[in-house]
Amino acid sequence: MDYTTLQETRRTLHQIPELGFQEIKTQAYLLQKVERMKKRHVEVKQWRTGILVKVSGKNPIRTIGFRADIDGLPIHEATGLEFESMHKGNMHACGHDFHMTIALGVLERLINQPIDDDVVFIFQPAEEGPGGALPFLQSSEWKQWNPDVIFALHIAPELPVGTVSSRAGLLFANTSELFVHFKGKGGHAAYPHLTKDMVVTASSFVTQLQQIVSRKMDPLQSAVISIGKISGGFVQNVIAEEARIEGTIRTLKAPVIDDIKQNIEQMAKGFEISADCSISIDYGSNYYQVFNDANLVKRFKSTVEAIGVQYQEAGPAMTGEDFGYMLKEIPGFMFWLGVDSGYGLHHAKLNPKEEALQVGVDVVESTLRRL
């Protein structure tokens, strides 16, 4: 694929972001692209809304996996780009349009010039939620084409184009979603004493959550609790009977997340008594940390430097990735690809530089050839 085709592909995908396990148009588009480049040594499988493409090698000893996630986020795009999302309320604000395009670009090169080993491209749904990797690992499709080694990339808005970044060991955090539902008693805004106001209760719960991190956790054990959504009530002069908060918990060590959950549950019991309400907690999906294989990262670094791409040592990040589950099963790694955007991941104005597509294709292809 030349640069113009990469750009067109990315723009088409950018216009059709779909949420986890709803990637119907995305899957159809990917299948159509693959069908056009397919040759005799290429096999395709579908898994739910994802697809897998296997390119047989010339003299295979191993199977190498490259995973690209394919879902978008429920964000209203505000880039004003001519190719902005046609699915209002959804956006590729985490760069999965880039991830897919790069995978397609590399796929085409590999089909035309296979390596010795077999390569499986995994276009995986639902990374942002509820998580596609874990159910995929239990599927017959994974068992049939189970790679011996695997890698993936994620765009990095804060890094310049022409730079990649990674590290041996822990790259991304352990995560757990957090959904808390509050039920009290509604009523007239003029008579708060006759109600159990869940907007007030949920608001103080959000504030108190931050004290779990700052007062209950060992400061040397990094943790984050972020609430991204709060809802409750219907109108300005009625006290809300119900409220709900939605957020995420992140830690660098897996057991610390359990300590946080215990603290949240204890705090909820206190709120039930003091606010005279009932509270239910659901942890949604949980992702295992992304832990990179040290030897593979070392080889990756020398590969990218050999093709003139800058390598920067990364620090651990509080981002989560269900790719961590794949790395728990087989050796591999994830790396950041610099895309230089003034706005970060999950921002409605995220606008990665498209020149990074070519760098991504070159880096992934070279890695496959030298891994």
Ligand SMILES: CC(=O)N[C@@H](CCC[C@H](N)C(=O)O)C(=O)O
């Ligand atoms: C790379 C990235 O941004 N990943 C997401 C993963 C979300 C996991 C889950 N839905 C949660 O919020 O805990 C992230 O937000 O880090």
